[in-house]
Amino acid sequence: MKLQNSYLADFLSLLFPQLCPACGNDLVAHEKIICTDCLYNLPQTNFHLHADNIVARQFWGKINLETAYALYYFTKGGKVQNLMHHFKYNGMQQIGNLLGNIAGSQLNKNEKFAGVDYIIPVPLHKSRLKERGYNQSACFAHGLAEKLPAVVEENNLVRTKATQTQTHRSRFARFENMQEVFVVNNPERLKDKHVLLVDDIVTTGSTLEACAIPLLNIPGLKLSIATIAYAE
Template sequence: MRIWTDLREFFFPRLCVSCGKRLMQGEEGLCLACSASLPYTSIYNKEGNEMERCFWGRFPIVRASSLFYYAKGGKVAQVLYAMKYHNRRKLCVRMGEWMGSALLPSGFFEGIDCLVPVPLYRTRLRQRGYNQSELLARGISRKTGLPVCTDAVWRVRNNATQTQKSGYARWMNVEGLFRTAPQAALLEGKHILLVDDVLTTGATLTACADALSSVGGIRISVATLAWAK
């Protein structure tokens, strides 16, 4: 098997999504130099942090954290683009593992019962072949042992991309976007962690939390890979 791996690496080398440098064994998506220069938020489990306050008054959030700051055209933006549009499934899982490893020592996952990735609409999921938020959650699960729940909430329509929309337009774009599934009843009285790739205005995550808030006794926290502060 080693010879086939070497041949594949020779003809189809794995490249860093940021600088284009050839990746070494053990590197996934990013080379060591680019990985070391990513802009960490250092929020971890700080109570009442600025990201958590983004959701105050929108739904009763327990805690919130993000691993990296997002800047247009920056390294984190390049990672997110590769995760969503270049079929970098292993990179999605690796980033989730990174989130899990970074947040675990802070106690961020204490009391959380399961991970709920923000779902894609079925046609987009079919086109892309995977949900990057679900793969992030799978990576977190590998480090924390927390189960991943993918059938509690549905995305009921394929809303237009949020990328070029204003803050107000983003909120209008996600109104009524999610609905709970029958399996959501299993989350009664549970503390769930909503997982998504990036937080911008918080419109999508709030819409998802609003749908899940109909479940009796549910408590909701949020974790994203990146935050466009």
């Protein structure tokens, strides 16, 4: 029976081939979501090994962080961009969970990240969530939580305004666009806790900074940041 099922799976893959969202090549037997070559060769940052990394430095003098991290480097036209496009716009939520697992396995070996209590995804406005059907940052957060001893807190930090796209805006314009966009519904729950704020991509850091401001007003809260990719 197992052999028959294997033949059936091979036959179906010929009719309806599954493609790697990063490189576009066919997935072969036992490969799931992303091909083996991409899993091993996507440009990892290894920022979890260096407290003084590019992402952390972006927030120096702006917000008080414990540590910061991104899993991959994002380059225009590269495989990570392909991956993120399928994740955000083609409904491939499973990509976020997989990348969360990969990132969580790295962060679980880091003392600072291992002490996280709650994982909070950057929220979407309800209109954008309805349009897309899911929050890509939440998918990543749940993948992280499978590898970290932490709880995903989705509905505490909320976005109160639907902002315009940040693409092609300057850093200052991005920051202005995000002012007073986020609020915390239940700050008492996060008091004296270590929170990991997560997003899909960090560029200027304006969105993460805007999220961090109300969180850091909570007494005793410690904040760290993790993203799937870093784009220069």
